[in-house]
Amino acid sequence: MGHIGLMPQRSSSIGGFIVQGRSGKSASVILDAALRLQDAGVFALLLEAVPGVVGRHIAENVRNVPIIGIGAGSAVGGQVLVVNDALGISPKTPKFVRRFAEFGESAQTAIESYVAAVKSRDFPSKEESYLMPRDQFQSLRSQAVPQPPAENPTELPESNTKASTTVEASTAKPAAGNLLAQAILGEDTIHEPPVHAS
Numbered sequence: 001m002g003h004i005g006l007m008p009q010r011s012s013s014i015g016g017f018i019v020q021g022r023s024g025k026s027a028s029v030i031l032d033a034a035l036r037l038q039d040a041g042v043f044a045l046l047l048e049a050v051p052g053v054v055g056r057h058i059a060e061n062v063r064n065v066p067i068i069g070i071g072a073g074s075a076v077g078g079q080v081l082v083v084n085d086a087l088g089i090s091p092k093t094p095k096f097v098r099r100f101a102e103f104g105e106s107a108q109t110a111i112e113s114y115v116a117a118v119k120s121r122d123f124p125s126k127e128e129s130y131l132m133p134r135d136q137f138q139s140l141r142s143q144a145v146p147q148p149p150a151e152n153p154t155e156l157p158e159s160n161t162k163a164s165t166t167v168e169a170s171t172a173k174p175a176a177g178n179l180l181a182q183a184i185l186g187e188d189t190i191h192e193p194p195v196h197a198s
């Protein structure tokens, strides 16, 4: 697939996201590139950010490959729109974008709710977690856990010492492990796992 008109990867050298082909001369350079890409065998062309009349002119003169436009008017063979723009999630959108919805605010609210639920450990709930038969978990906990090589705290940076202390407090110590197991397994109800149920 060829790409003609505005090529965003060149925005630094052309001075920004600037509409292309606004003069007859520059539009004919774009048409020339389109014809050479057609001859080179592209299966389609993406034509980006040109006046609508230039999009129509190029579509009329490039007969053997479809022209997919973005900001190139309605006379081309197809359209592309960045989905975040169409859904109204992008804060700012170019002139050629139609925002078919305004999901930005509700997306932000949803993501903030997710972050709060994770931090409070409300999410994931028991219903949103996989369960294990109590006897299987007891068998797991009764097995000796291979110990990592002894660490010399004086040789560790402060941040590493803190991180390993946090992991130990939350998962490795028996008391904390019990709390975790109760949270997952519930009171007395034993739930069978979905596969290998005995």
Ligand SMILES: Nc1nc(=O)c2c([nH]1)NC[C@@H]1CN(c3ccc(C(=O)N[C@@H](CCC(=O)O)C(=O)O)cc3)CN21
Pocket: 006, 008, 016, 017, 018, 019, 049, 070, 071, 082, 084, 085, 090, 094, 095, 096
């Ligand atoms: N979210 C998103 N949607 C896009 O469509 C998009 C991107 N990002 N990033 C890469 C390029 C940038 N795009 C653009 C952005 C702005 C214009 C535009 O209207 N340019 C104005 C000048 C704007 C200015 O001066 O800052 C022009 O008249 O040339 C065109 C294409 C399209 N592409």
Ligand SMILES: CC(C)C(=O)C(=O)O
Pocket: 007, 008, 009, 048, 070, 080, 082
């Ligand atoms: C907007 C799309 C088509 C694009 O050119 C890009 O992001 O590179």
